[in-house]
Amino acid sequence: MNLFTFLPVAVTLPPAILLGWARVPLHPVWTARILATVAASATTSVVGTALFVAVNYGATLAPDAADRLPEWMLFGDDSPVPSMFGVLAVAVFVFACVVVGRVVRRSVSGTREARRLSRGVLECDEPVAMAVPGWRDGGVLVSRGLLRRLSGPELAIVFRHEETHLRHAHHRYLLVGALSRAVLPFLRPLDRRLRLAVERWADEETADAVGDRVLVARTIAKVALASTTSAAGAAGTAGAAARDAGWGRGVGRDLPGFAESQTVERVRALLAAPPARNPVTGPMALLGSSLTTGPFAAAAFQLDQAFGLPFI
Amino acid sequence: MARRPLGRLEAEVLAVLAAAGAYISTVDLCERMIGAPTRSTVNTILNRLLDKGMVQRVRVGRQYEYRLAVDEADVVAGRMHEHLRLASDQQYVLSRFVETLSGEQARMLRVVLDDLPPSLSGKGGEHP
Numbered sequence: 001m002n003l004f005t006f007l008p009v010a011v012t013l014p015p016a017i018l019l020g021w022a023r024v025p026l027h028p029v030w031t032a033r034i035l036a037t038v039a040a041s042a043t044t045s046v047v048g049t050a051l052f053v054a055v056n057y058g059a060t061l062a063p064d065a066a067d068r069l070p071e072w073m074l075f076g077d078d079s080p081v082p083s084m085f086g087v088l089a090v091a092v093f094v095f096a097c098v099v100v101g102r103v104v105r106r107s108v109s110g111t112r113e114a115r116r117l118s119r120g121v122l123e124c125d126e127p128v129a130m131a132v133p134g135w136r137d138g139g140v141l142v143s144r145g146l147l148r149r150l151s152g153p154e155l156a157i158v159f160r161h162e163e164t165h166l167r168h169a170h171h172r173y174l175l176v177g178a179l180s181r182a183v184l185p186f187l188r189p190l191d192r193r194l195r196l197a198v199e200r201w202a203d204e205e206t207a208d209a210v211g212d213r214v215l216v217a218r219t220i221a222k223v224a225l226a227s228t229t230s231a232a233g234a235a236g237t238a239g240a241a242a243r244d245a246g247w248g249r250g251v252g253r254d255l256p257g258f259a260e261s262q263t264v265e266r267v268r269a270l271l272a273a274p275p276a277r278n279p280v281t282g283p284m285a286l287l288g289s290s291l292t293t294g295p296f297a298a299a300a301f302q303l304d305q306a307f308g309l310p311f312i
Numbered sequence: 313m314a315r316r317p318l319g320r321l322e323a324e325v326l327a328v329l330a331a332a333g334a335y336i337s338t339v340d341l342c343e344r345m346i347g348a349p350t351r352s353t354v355n356t357i358l359n360r361l362l363d364k365g366m367v368q369r370v371r372v373g374r375q376y377e378y379r380l381a382v383d384e385a386d387v388v389a390g391r392m393h394e395h396l397r398l399a400s401d402q403q404y405v406l407s408r409f410v411e412t413l414s415g416e417q418a419r420m421l422r423v424v425l426d427d428l429p430p431s432l433s434g435k436g437g438e439h440p
Binding site for chain 2: 103106107110111114118119120121127128129130131132133134135136137138139140142146147152153155156158159160161162163165166167170171174175178195198199214218220221223224225227228261262263264267268271
């Protein structure tokens, strides 16, 4: 073990932390892709490095068992791993496995419930609309309250927005964000930005399809204000109950005063001029971020060693 | 045409029907959709939506015409607790169209809307 062991983490983590605080000055399509790439690389690097160090710590403790491991899984120099690093690595890896399992389990059960509910209209007064991923049984889940409140053109905007989510498989981006923030809680700002970018992506595509940015902004505002005013009491109790039930843990998007609402940011962006499409800058930035972080994430899992690829 | 997930097509059919605002035929519907899916695909979607109670249809001549079914039930149960997990914003891979606003955030949103030039804000100024 030497300093190079931690190179992948040292390279991939800073951009992930930085991009949680700095705004990416690109079209949301590219922002979302870059943020997802960076989040995935950082998380993979940390988990991979933890696993690698943990395995070598095991080899330090039980040299006999280590003989049966493939050569690429072990440090070349056969140096013993200090307990401090070893225990930390084991702890990080176990923690990561537990939280990843929990996020995946909840995502699956949540999606399953949404599919079940989307066989009809949600009978509640609060305006709800969400895209439900799934090849055959996916679709859109809407509530009676939404259908009653919005006019035809406004409903078209909502459906178009959800269709964009489904077309671009945005649930995968959200899963990457959720996993990253679960494994590395300090990546929470990055996850927030990723979620915002995905919503903005859908908003922009909807605005392009409908050709009326202001109407899209108004529709979002209308639904958001209806969620506050009509259901203030109900939403409050449901939110509190959800937090008690453990659903709110670690997400905290509805914590009052936590930050400016993403809805406000979306409306503001739609009322401003459309963002540049970045046909060159966007792909370049994505390629750049993938090339700088991707190989390191792979290296954290010793893939370069495993496949005998020269690296750096 | 590449096969597309039915859920995505469902969302698109709903968007087209909502924008149309009146009964339209399956042929019209197909034409207004991106990538012109086949009639049979669209019929599959429409049947699903009928089952869900989200569209209504009338027979016109030899075929059906469809529209979005809205606002038929005056009574709304209005209890979110039954759908607790979804009604709260807390989901990992599902995201609601908008998040629930706090009072402070709603105030900020109104400020943003009030900044609209009067020419633009006349259209749908029904927000409370």
